Amino acid sequence: xxxxxxxxxxxxxxxxxxxxxxxxxxxxxxxxxxxxxxxxxxxxxxxxxxxxxxxxxxxxxxxxxxxxxxxxxxxxxxxxxxxxxxxxxxxxxxxxxxxxxxxxxxxxxxxxxxxxxxxxxxxxxxxxxxxxxxxxxxxxxxxxxxxxxxxxxxxxxxxxxxxxxxxxxxxxxxxxxxxxxxxxxxxxxxxxxxxxxxxxxxxxxxxxxxxxxxxxxxxxxx
DNA sequence: CACCAGGCAAGTA
DNA sequence: TACTTGCATGGT
Numbered sequence: 001x002x003x004x005x006x007x008x009x010x011x012x013x014x015x016x017x018x019x020x021x022x023x024x025x026x027x028x029x030x031x032x033x034x035x036x037x038x039x040x041x042x043x044x045x046x047x048x049x050x051x052x053x054x055x056x057x058x059x060x061x062x063x064x065x066x067x068x069x070x071x072x073x074x075x076x077x078x079x080x081x082x083x084x085x086x087x088x089x090x091x092x093x094x095x096x097x098x099x100x101x102x103x104x105x106x107x108x109x110x111x112x113x114x115x116x117x118x119x120x121x122x123x124x125x126x127x128x129x130x131x132x133x134x135x136x137x138x139x140x141x142x143x144x145x146x147x148x149x150x151x152x153x154x155x156x157x158x159x160x161x162x163x164x165x166x167x168x169x170x171x172x173x174x175x176x177x178x179x180x181x182x183x184x185x186x187x188x189x190x191x192x193x194x195x196x197x198x199x200x201x202x203x204x205x206x207x208x209x210x211x212x213x214x215x216x217x218x219x220x221x222x
Numbered sequence: 223c224a225c226c227a228g229g230c231a232a233g234t235a
Numbered sequence: 236t237a238c239t240t241g242c243a244t245g246g247t
Contacts, residue, residue: 040229081244
């Protein structure tokens with residue numbers, strides 16, 4: 001079976017098992033952006049606590065973040081861990097947006113995909129994955145997000161690119177999955193859900209939607 | 223008490 | 236190119 005066929009089948013199974021419609025679909029672009037930065041190397045629970053603090057402070061807008069004291073920002077997002085680095089990333093991004101073209105987030109998110117990636121990556125604290133999270137879920141362009149889960153799950157199924165770099169993984173998936181924003185959004189969400197909800201403690205647990213083919217216990221793909 | 227979580231960047235070989 | 240380490244809070 002080709003990699004393309006395997007990925008297609010995997011998506012079909014996940015698509016009838018999980019619902020990704022509430023996964024970063026209804027949030028505003030700015031909430032998506034902050035969430036993507038805040039969730040770095042922590043759980044969504046910790047990131048969400050920090051995001052809630054930002055919302056409650058009523059300073060969740062590009063200009064407010066750009067102008068507010070870094071120390072205040074740090075304290076608001078403290079619960080997400082590595083908060084000094086994340087505060088710098090948020091500040092850097094706000095500065096980037098404000099100083100680009102007309103200075104609005106709307107305009108910024110309309111930049112050509114490749115240029116958008118370059119711009120985002122230039123901010124300290126925003127790497128490949130966070131940039132692609134923003135491009136996929138905030139700017140809504142079809143780029144596949146490569147995270148630890150994607151690599152771990154697909155590797156279990158023998159689906160690996162020739163080299164292990166971020167670019168190799170992304171090109172591999174772009175070649176073998178129909179290029180569609182909604183599909184990329186769902187697929188990535190499914191992989192995260194699968195990794196988080198299935199077989200954390202014991203192999204082949206009953207809740208895994210892939211059943212005996214669950215990535216933790218299985219040897220063979222689908 | 224030890225370990226890890228939806229990374230990133232700087233340093234090393 | 237590919238590994239290693241610090242970052243830091245909160246949950247198990």
